[in-house]
Amino acid sequence: MNTLASNAKPTSILYLDGVSVSFDGFKALNSLSFVIEPGELRAIIGPNGAGKTTMMDIITGKTRPDAGEVFFKGTIDLTQKDEAEIAQLGIGRKFQKPTVFESHTVWDNLELALNRNRGVFSTLFYRLTADDKARIEEILSTVRLANRRDDFAANLSHGQKQWLEIGMLLAQEPELLLVDEPVAGMTDAETAETAILLKEIARTRSVVVVEHDMGFIRDLGVKVTCLAEGSVLAEGSIDFVSADQRVIENYLGR
Amino acid sequence: MITSFILKALDRNIVIVVALLLAIAALVPALNLLTSPDHPLHVPTYIVSLFGKYFTYALLALALDLVWGFCGILSLGHAAFFALGGYAMGMYLMRQIGARGSYGNPLLPDFMVFLNWKELPWFWYGFDMFWFAALMAVLVPGLLAFVFGWFAFRSRVNGVYLSIITQAMTFALLLAFFRNDMGFGGNNGLTDFKDIMGYSIQSNGTRSALFAASAIALALSLIIASGIVRSKYGKILVGVRDAESRTRFLGYRVEHMKLFAFTVSAMMAGVAGALYVPQVGIINPGEFDPANSIEVVIWTAVGGRGTLIGPIVGAILVNGGKSIFTAAFPEFWLFALGGLFVLVTLFLPKGIVGTARHFIERRKEYRKAKADEAARAFAAEPQAAE
Ligand SMILES: Nc1ncnc2c1ncn2[C@@H]1O[C@H](COP(=O)(O)OP(=O)(O)O)[C@@H](O)[C@H]1O
Ligand SMILES: [Mg+2]
Numbered sequence: 243m244n245t246l247a248s249n250a251k252p253t254s255i256l257y258l259d260g261v262s263v264s265f266d267g268f269k270a271l272n273s274l275s276f277v278i279e280p281g282e283l284r285a286i287i288g289p290n291g292a293g294k295t296t297m298m299d300i301i302t303g304k305t306r307p308d309a310g311e312v313f314f315k316g317t318i319d320l321t322q323k324d325e326a327e328i329a330q331l332g333i334g335r336k337f338q339k340p341t342v343f344e345s346h347t348v349w350d351n352l353e354l355a356l357n358r359n360r361g362v363f364s365t366l367f368y369r370l371t372a373d374d375k376a377r378i379e380e381i382l383s384t385v386r387l388a389n390r391r392d393d394f395a396a397n398l399s400h401g402q403k404q405w406l407e408i409g410m411l412l413a414q415e416p417e418l419l420l421v422d423e424p425v426a427g428m429t430d431a432e433t434a435e436t437a438i439l440l441k442e443i444a445r446t447r448s449v450v451v452v453e454h455d456m457g458f459i460r461d462l463g464v465k466v467t468c469l470a471e472g473s474v475l476a477e478g479s480i481d482f483v484s485a486d487q488r489v490i491e492n493y494l495g496r
Numbered sequence: 497m498i499t500s501f502i503l504k505a506l507d508r509n510i511v512i513v514v515a516l517l518l519a520i521a522a523l524v525p526a527l528n529l530l531t532s533p534d535h536p537l538h539v540p541t542y543i544v545s546l547f548g549k550y551f552t553y554a555l556l557a558l559a560l561d562l563v564w565g566f567c568g569i570l571s572l573g574h575a576a577f578f579a580l581g582g583y584a585m586g587m588y589l590m591r592q593i594g595a596r597g598s599y600g601n602p603l604l605p606d607f608m609v610f611l612n613w614k615e616l617p618w619f620w621y622g623f624d625m626f627w628f629a630a631l632m633a634v635l636v637p638g639l640l641a642f643v644f645g646w647f648a649f650r651s652r653v654n655g656v657y658l659s660i661i662t663q664a665m666t667f668a669l670l671l672a673f674f675r676n677d678m679g680f681g682g683n684n685g686l687t688d689f690k691d692i693m694g695y696s697i698q699s700n701g702t703r704s705a706l707f708a709a710s711a712i713a714l715a716l717s718l719i720i721a722s723g724i725v726r727s728k729y730g731k732i733l734v735g736v737r738d739a740e741s742r743t744r745f746l747g748y749r750v751e752h753m754k755l756f757a758f759t760v761s762a763m764m765a766g767v768a769g770a771l772y773v774p775q776v777g778i779i780n781p782g783e784f785d786p787a788n789s790i791e792v793v794i795w796t797a798v799g800g801r802g803t804l805i806g807p808i809v810g811a812i813l814v815n816g817g818k819s820i821f822t823a824a825f826p827e828f829w830l831f832a833l834g835g836l837f838v839l840v841t842l843f844l845p846k847g848i849v850g851t852a853r854h855f856i857e858r859r860k861e862y863r864k865a866k867a868d869e870a871a872r873a874f875a876a877e878p879q880a881a882e
Contacts, residue, residue, distance in 0.1 A: 302745060304741075325741075325744040325745055326744055326747050326748060326749045326750070329744070329745050329746055329747035330747040334745070335745050337741075337742075341739050341741070341742045342739070342742070343731075343734065343735045343738055343739055343742065344738055344739075345734060345738055346731060346734065346735070350731055353728065353731070354728070354731055354732060354735060354746065355746050357747075360746075360747050360748050360749070361752070362729060362752055362753060362756045365727065365728040365729040365732055366501070366724065366727050366728070366729040367497045367498075367500070367501060367727070368727065368728040368729070369500055410746070414746060414747065
């Protein structure tokens, strides 16, 4: 079963080993294994249906794997926990389709995302402190939305919604950030800007980015993992991976 | 902590409605009790009771709005919580009858004597005390909502499925309360009340007091509901309504969020039911009828879901219409109600209050845009003159 050197586990931030899951007999993930080091920014590519989103579902507790190990920070078994608990442990997730609270303002979206006590009664009697205000201001400028703070999220452009969602993840102060196709539907300028933003974010935390856009992946300039049919095809620098014969056949060549 | 909660609750619209309700609570009883019947400003007792009843309906609709409007839980069983609160009050009123019943039994209500029961069932203990009955009117619906919600929300039952099981809940209670051996008066329910806290239930004074109590309960509940929806917790509720999974992945326990709102809402419905029963003089299993819960949804939709004030307006208008309509063409009321629901859904999806707010916002935006334009034109002028 163990396909990975288990000695990577104790020092890793995220460790997947032999993870499989099937939906009605269809194997979406097939003994998927990889390791993310603390502070690493990793890009994951692969054709549609390769299992990239499913992989995120498993890490964040939305889907339970049929087999395999998923560990956070070497010791925390994520397969035993639900979404809220995993989020509280410090794993943030950006969905493929931008998902923000449309009927709240940009500011409120960030306020709700702040990593504060999340119980019923502490939120019922919550008061915005100076610290929290400063933190929201800081995030607003990081995600370039300072001048839209009082606008409803529903009125943002597609790209701005993507950024707002990234901002919400920052407010969550996760140690590990999973980002699913952040530049889908963005203009070229927005795409370049997003690459800069993600690199900025990755300075203080580990980030896993799933993306199709090869230009964007090149901009990131980080280690790349290529998935196909639920398992890893190749892993390495972008040049190394894109020279791989199987990657060309399964993904790039198509 | 509490003060900031209340201060946040009191936005301008809420203050206006609360002030209005409190003024009505003082003025209407005064006009009923202190003026003679031929005085032009005299409010007849039947109007006092009628509007007292409408206020309890409004409170029920407000309670529903808290969960439906703000958290997306379309409960089709809210009348069950209302009826349970009503039964708690009804049990107190039954025990107040004492030996004045037809059978003259000092301890047992008439229906129990009729069924040949020798002892008071254990669950009737304590209901001779008003405070106990009042507490139960809140706790029993709250507990039922808590247990029901605990299972439903934990298993992530959502949408139509949730609505259906809330209907099933009220239907099950309907069948249970119909049974004589349940000990709640079966088919006939509880009625023939004599007095409440020592005052005759028929007297003008009592009717006015109940009217005032209903208006005040509605005002207080409006403040509480407004405080809830304006807090960070309330924003999370709306988050759950619009993007449940986002809320989960931010680390919130969605099931706890829903459970709290659902329980508070059921408690408010219980208070409404407890105030309703002494004003109409009867509670029977018909109050659990699934159709009643659906009517509450219609009042809320007509007034404006998710506006708090809308459901109050909706409940009073629709029931006012019902009182007038059923007097003229009783057999057509259900058709009229159904038609109203269809019309509102098609042409006023935000309800009366929601639509009004929408227009006010639009006007404001338009005026602001105009003002900005004027300011810009003014700023540009000197340069043009150069
Ligand atoms: N909940 C589910 N039920 C059934 N099939 C699913 C489910 N989630 C994903 N799949 C299937 O698993 C495969 C992998 O999907 P996904 O992880 O979304 O791919 P990717 O994100 O790489 O495009 C697809 O064929 C998809 O149809
Ligand atoms: Mg995907």
